[in-house]
Amino acid sequence: MRKLIKSSNKTAILWNDEKITYRQICFSAERYAQFIPEKTEFISIFAANSPEWIYAFYACWLKNAVPVPIDFTASKEDVVYILDECRPEIIYTDDENLPKLKDALNEVDYSPIIKILTDSPKATGSGNYDPDISYKLEDTAVIIYTSGTTGNPKGVMLSYKNIFTNIDAVSVDVPIFTPKSTVFSILPFHHVLPLMGTVVAPLYVGCKISLCASLKGPDIIKTLKSHKATIIIGVPRLYKMIEQGILNKLKKNKAGILLFRLAKQINSPFFSKTVFKSINKTMGGRVKYLVSGGAALDREVNRNLTALGFSILEGFGMTETAPMITFTRPGEYCVGSAGRALPNLEMKIVNGEILVRGDNIMKGYYKRPDETAEIIKDGWLHTGDLGHLDEKERLFITGRKKEIIVLPNGKNINPERIENKLEKDPVIKEIGIFLKDNIMQAVVLPDLIKIREKSISKIDDFIKSQVIKPYNESVAPYKKIMKLHLIDKELPKTKLGKLRRFMLPELIEYKEKKKTKDFPKTEEYRLIADFIEKQTDQTVNPEDHFEIDLALDSLDKVNLLVFVNSAFGIDMSEEKMMDFHNAKLLSEYCAEEKQKIDPEDLDWEKIIKGDTGHLEIRESKSIVFWKKLSKIFFKIIMKLKVEGIENIPDTPVIFAANHQSVFDAFLLVSEFPDKLIKNTYFYAKKKHLKSKLMSNLANNNNVIVLDIHSDVKESILKLAEVLKSGKNVIIFPEGTRTVDGKIGHFKKTFSILSSELNIPILPAVINGAFKVLPGGSRFPKISKEVNVKFLKPVYPENHTYESLKNLVYDIIDGEIEH
Known part of the structure; x- marks a missing residue:
C-alpha cells in the first residue's frame, strides 16, 4: 500500500466521468478495512467490476486476510462448492448479485457476514496516515478459483512472490507498463489475468486504470476514446469483435479495403500505423499495445489487427503461474507464437508437454495436496499444454495434453488441430471434436448468415458433403469424423473462451432427450x-x-x-x-x-392471383446487347452447343434449369431470338448484386432480385406478375450453384407458380459448365465442351406442387452427365 500512497493525488482510476486518485484508493481501502475483524482469514468478493471492488480487495491485504474473488456469473453449484470449501468469513457483493449469493448460501451450513460494496460506512479519522500491507513473500496473497476445462473449480493459492515476479517481468525487465500507461480494463476481476494485468500491476507501477462499465461495443469505444487508453488487455473474443467492427466499416470503402490488403502484403508496422492512424484515433489515438491472453488468438485476427497498425502482445499462462509463462516482447511480433518465457523462468518441453519452474509458480491448490503433487513434480509445473520452441526460444502452443483423444486402437488425436482446420470453412461458426461410443464425432454450430447467403436448405447434408467428407478423404482412417451433430447454441466454454470438451457428449445427450418431453x-x-x-x-x-x-x-x-x-x-x-x-x-x-x-x-392460389399491390417490374433496356457480348465471350473460352430451341412454346413459360456455373443464365439465352430474350426475366439473389454496377445492370436487364433474408414472398409475387403479363421467367430451382457437379435439392417455387397460373415448365439441362469454372476457381478453363439442351414442356395438370417438382427434377437429372 505504500507504493500506492506515494502517487498521492495522481489519477489512478478513470470510471465513467469520475477521476479517482491513488490517495482516494488508499483512504477507501482503509475505510473498508476498519470494519473487518482482526484475524479474519478469508474474504470473498462476489460482484461486478467497480472501484469499490478494488477498495475491498486492498482492504483484505491491509488486514492480512486472503481475498477470494468468485465469479458472479458462475453456476449456483460452483458458487456453493467454493463457499463450502474455503468458507470465507465475509463476502462483499453488490445489489445486483445479492439474490444469487443468498440463494447459494442457502445450500451451505454456515452464515458469513454479507457486506454490500457501496454501503460500507466512512472511516473515522483525518486520513493522515501511511497505510501499510505487512506480508512475507511466501504468504498466500490471493486464492483464485479456476473453472478449468474439466471438473470442479480448484482454488489456486498465489503468493506475493508469484505476483511480484509477474509485475517485474512487464515493468522492470521489459517496460510495457510504465507510470505513463493507461490500462483499459473490461475483463472481470475474478479472473487472474484482469486482476493482475488491469488492477494489481498497473496500481503497483503507477499507471491509470481505464475502467469500462459496460461490455457493449459502443460503450467500449466511447471509454477507449475518452480515457485515451495506451494498453488494452483482453481475450481473443474481444479482439475478434474489434477486428470485425473495423473490417465491416472498411468494406464500405473500396480505397480502405485496397490499403488494408496492401498493408497485409508489405507487412510494415510504420506503413500500417501511418495509413490507419484514423482507426487508432477512434479508440482515443494512444493505443500502443493489444495484450491478448486466456486462449490462443486466431492467427487471421492477429494478422488483420497487425495490418491495421496495432501491436499485438500475445501471451501464454495459467492461473497457476499468476498468470504469465511467456509473452511477446514489443518488436518481436510473430504470428502463432505466444512469445518467450519470463525472465529467470526455466522452461522445457518433455514428451511434447510444456514444463516450467520459477518464482511465479503457485503454492498449490487449496486443500488439495494430491492434485498439487500431480501437477508440480520436483519443482516443475506440468502445464498440460503441448508445444514446441523455435530457434529464438519462442513458444508455439499445439494443444492440450488432457484433450488428446486416445482411440480404442491406441492412436492419439489432437482435436484442436482438426477444429482449427475445419473452422476455416465460412459455414462453420464453432466446432468441437470428441470421442463417444468409440468413434470420432463432431458437434457444429453453423453460421446461419453464411448458410442463408448460400441458399443452403439441408445444412446437415451440406456440411457432411462439403466440409466433413473432404476432410475425411484427406486424413488417415483413424482420424475420420464418423458422426455429425448440429446445434443452435454456442459450445460450452470457460469464461475465457476455452472449450469445455468433456461437456460435449452431455450436450448431445441433452439435445436428444429434450425431444421427448x-x-x-x-x-x-x-x-x-x-x-x-x-x-x-x-x-x-x-x-x-x-x-x-x-x-x-x-x-x-x-x-x-x-x-x-x-x-x-x-x-x-x-x-x-x-x-x-x-x-x-x-x-x-x-x-x-x-x-x-x-x-x-x-392458399397460394389466393396469394398469387390476388391483388399484388404496387410491385415495380422494369423492362430491359440493354439485355440484347449483353446477350450478344456474352455470346462472343463464350465462343472464345468454350465449345458451346445449344439444342432444343424449337421446344420453347410461344405462350409464357417457366424455364427450370440445373445450376452449374456463374455463366448459366447467359448460356441459356445465348441462342434466344431478340424478341424472346426481351420477354424473359431472370431470378437472382441480392448477394450477387452488391456493387452499384451489378445492381444497375440487374435493374435494367429483366432481373427480379431475391433477398433471401427478407422479401422472398414479394419476389415470388413479382415472378407471378411477370408471368401473368405474358412474359417468361428463368429459375434455377437448386437456388445455388453446384459445388461438385451433381444436381442439388430443388425448391418448389417454380412448381407453385406453374400450378397456380397453369403455365408450362420447360426443363433445361446444362452440361459441362461446371468444368469451365469449378467452385473456388478464379479463371475459366479454356476450350471445354458445354451443352445446353431445352427439353419438351411439362404441364401442371393433375400434379401437386411436390409431384410436379419431383417430375422436373427427375427429367433434368436423367439428362445430366454423371
Missing part, C-alpha cells in the same frame, strides 16, 4: 407444429431449430409466415420470424400477439 399444451403450438409437420413431412419437437433441425428453406419460411398471418392475424417479416427460431418460441409470440385463432389451409 415438455411439449407445450397451447392451441398456438399445436397449430404451428401441425402445419410444419404437414409441410415438411417430419416430426416437430418444440425446440427444433427451423433451419438447423428442420431444414426449412426460404420458401418454407414464407409458407409459415403466410400461415401465421392467416391463423393468428399477425403480419411479420421473415427476418422478424427468425427471432423465434423454433415452434415453441414462435407459438409463445403468437399467443401474446394474436388477433384471432382461425387456422386456414395455405
Whole structure:
C-alpha cells in the first residue's frame, strides 16, 4: 500500500466521468478495512467490476486476510462448492448479485457476514496516515478459483512472490507498463489475468486504470476514446469483435479495403500505423499495445489487427503461474507464437508437454495436496499444454495434453488441430471434436448468415458433403469424423473462451432427450407444429431449430409466415420470424400477439392471383446487347452447343434449369431470338448484386432480385406478375450453384407458380459448365465442351406442387452427365 500512497493525488482510476486518485484508493481501502475483524482469514468478493471492488480487495491485504474473488456469473453449484470449501468469513457483493449469493448460501451450513460494496460506512479519522500491507513473500496473497476445462473449480493459492515476479517481468525487465500507461480494463476481476494485468500491476507501477462499465461495443469505444487508453488487455473474443467492427466499416470503402490488403502484403508496422492512424484515433489515438491472453488468438485476427497498425502482445499462462509463462516482447511480433518465457523462468518441453519452474509458480491448490503433487513434480509445473520452441526460444502452443483423444486402437488425436482446420470453412461458426461410443464425432454450430447467403436448405447434408467428407478423404482412417451433430447454441466454454470438451457428449445427450418431453399444451403450438409437420413431412419437437433441425428453406419460411398471418392475424417479416427460431418460441409470440385463432389451409392460389399491390417490374433496356457480348465471350473460352430451341412454346413459360456455373443464365439465352430474350426475366439473389454496377445492370436487364433474408414472398409475387403479363421467367430451382457437379435439392417455387397460373415448365439441362469454372476457381478453363439442351414442356395438370417438382427434377437429372 505504500507504493500506492506515494502517487498521492495522481489519477489512478478513470470510471465513467469520475477521476479517482491513488490517495482516494488508499483512504477507501482503509475505510473498508476498519470494519473487518482482526484475524479474519478469508474474504470473498462476489460482484461486478467497480472501484469499490478494488477498495475491498486492498482492504483484505491491509488486514492480512486472503481475498477470494468468485465469479458472479458462475453456476449456483460452483458458487456453493467454493463457499463450502474455503468458507470465507465475509463476502462483499453488490445489489445486483445479492439474490444469487443468498440463494447459494442457502445450500451451505454456515452464515458469513454479507457486506454490500457501496454501503460500507466512512472511516473515522483525518486520513493522515501511511497505510501499510505487512506480508512475507511466501504468504498466500490471493486464492483464485479456476473453472478449468474439466471438473470442479480448484482454488489456486498465489503468493506475493508469484505476483511480484509477474509485475517485474512487464515493468522492470521489459517496460510495457510504465507510470505513463493507461490500462483499459473490461475483463472481470475474478479472473487472474484482469486482476493482475488491469488492477494489481498497473496500481503497483503507477499507471491509470481505464475502467469500462459496460461490455457493449459502443460503450467500449466511447471509454477507449475518452480515457485515451495506451494498453488494452483482453481475450481473443474481444479482439475478434474489434477486428470485425473495423473490417465491416472498411468494406464500405473500396480505397480502405485496397490499403488494408496492401498493408497485409508489405507487412510494415510504420506503413500500417501511418495509413490507419484514423482507426487508432477512434479508440482515443494512444493505443500502443493489444495484450491478448486466456486462449490462443486466431492467427487471421492477429494478422488483420497487425495490418491495421496495432501491436499485438500475445501471451501464454495459467492461473497457476499468476498468470504469465511467456509473452511477446514489443518488436518481436510473430504470428502463432505466444512469445518467450519470463525472465529467470526455466522452461522445457518433455514428451511434447510444456514444463516450467520459477518464482511465479503457485503454492498449490487449496486443500488439495494430491492434485498439487500431480501437477508440480520436483519443482516443475506440468502445464498440460503441448508445444514446441523455435530457434529464438519462442513458444508455439499445439494443444492440450488432457484433450488428446486416445482411440480404442491406441492412436492419439489432437482435436484442436482438426477444429482449427475445419473452422476455416465460412459455414462453420464453432466446432468441437470428441470421442463417444468409440468413434470420432463432431458437434457444429453453423453460421446461419453464411448458410442463408448460400441458399443452403439441408445444412446437415451440406456440411457432411462439403466440409466433413473432404476432410475425411484427406486424413488417415483413424482420424475420420464418423458422426455429425448440429446445434443452435454456442459450445460450452470457460469464461475465457476455452472449450469445455468433456461437456460435449452431455450436450448431445441433452439435445436428444429434450425431444421427448415438455411439449407445450397451447392451441398456438399445436397449430404451428401441425402445419410444419404437414409441410415438411417430419416430426416437430418444440425446440427444433427451423433451419438447423428442420431444414426449412426460404420458401418454407414464407409458407409459415403466410400461415401465421392467416391463423393468428399477425403480419411479420421473415427476418422478424427468425427471432423465434423454433415452434415453441414462435407459438409463445403468437399467443401474446394474436388477433384471432382461425387456422386456414395455405392458399397460394389466393396469394398469387390476388391483388399484388404496387410491385415495380422494369423492362430491359440493354439485355440484347449483353446477350450478344456474352455470346462472343463464350465462343472464345468454350465449345458451346445449344439444342432444343424449337421446344420453347410461344405462350409464357417457366424455364427450370440445373445450376452449374456463374455463366448459366447467359448460356441459356445465348441462342434466344431478340424478341424472346426481351420477354424473359431472370431470378437472382441480392448477394450477387452488391456493387452499384451489378445492381444497375440487374435493374435494367429483366432481373427480379431475391433477398433471401427478407422479401422472398414479394419476389415470388413479382415472378407471378411477370408471368401473368405474358412474359417468361428463368429459375434455377437448386437456388445455388453446384459445388461438385451433381444436381442439388430443388425448391418448389417454380412448381407453385406453374400450378397456380397453369403455365408450362420447360426443363433445361446444362452440361459441362461446371468444368469451365469449378467452385473456388478464379479463371475459366479454356476450350471445354458445354451443352445446353431445352427439353419438351411439362404441364401442371393433375400434379401437386411436390409431384410436379419431383417430375422436373427427375427429367433434368436423367439428362445430366454423371
